[in-house]
Amino acid sequence: MNILKKIDLKQKLLLTKSFVKEYLLVKKSIVAFGVSIVLSLLIIQISVPKFYISAVLREAKPLENQGISIGSGADGLFSEFLRPTGGDGDYEEMISNMRSYIVAQRLWNKGWGSIVFGNGQLDKEYFNQIPKNHKFLDKLGAWILGYQLHEYYSAHDLKAYINNSVFPQKDIRDTNITVSMLSSDKEFAIKFIEAVILETDSYAKEYLIAKSNEIISASYEQLAVSKNSAISSALASTINSEYFKIATLNNDMPYKVYFIDPPHSSEYPVTPNIYAILISAIIISLFLSSLHSFILKNKDEIW
DSSP, X not given: OHHHHHHTHHXXXXXXXXXXXXXXXXXXXXXXXXXXXXXXXXXXXXXXXXXXXXEEXXXXXXXXXXXXXXXXXXXXXXXXXXXXXXXXHHHHHHHHXXXXXHHHHHXXXXXXXXXXXXXXXXXXXXXXXXXXXXXXHHHHHHHHHTOOOOXXXXXXXXXXXXXXXXXXXXXXXXXEEEEEEEESOHHHHHHHHHHHHHHHXXXXXXXXXXXXXXXXXXXXXXXXXXXXXXXXHHHHHHHHHHHHHHXXXXXXXXXXXXXXXXXXXXXXXXXXXXXXXXXXXXXXXXXXXXXHHHHHHTHHHHO
């Protein structure tokens, strides 16, 4: 009770009531309130609603962790040197591939550049010549500094689009990976996220197959000239191991990740936030109105 007496709630309530009556319940504040509502509705009306599209993935178990052993091979002899350091190597590799020009080029060749920047035609003659509409300031800067702007969109632009719109994130428990983006076109975003994920994984798989083929070719060359039985045995085991990897990778299943939750869209748009816009506009308008009234009423004491 002593604390309540010190605070003097009754006096505080009287001061609050007086402030509301003197600065908020006046014509100026009411007009500002109405204007803020109108402006908020106008902002909401001209804003483009964007939906949250996401897919949840889980890292697939690497071949070396699946209890499969094809002899010792070179990997067995030099495992301490070849073993990756850190537990996020696969995730980091996926991110690097997803943001790479190679994956963007592969998607471009499949027509995604036309879908993102053009009218969706899958004719290569069309999507390799989609004109870029540069902003006036960009054109002015190029003219002043004397450099040329690119006339057509390319896979580099698609790479920049992926990097700026598709966001992978690994959760705290290091189990699931969420790939998300915001888009006003739900159908496009769902298909695009899936295409980016699968193309990223497909490139990783094809790279490993090509790497295994090169290892097999080089191992055969060394096996033909090797005179050391231990080395020959290791090379033979390595060849068998790489053939097994190729056989395992030659399928349509994802390699690095698999879908736990396929790409889907939120039911409601996440932007613009109607309630946040309305409440913010009302608070700002009432604050500015009351501040203006307070300054006018007390200008002699303030100045």
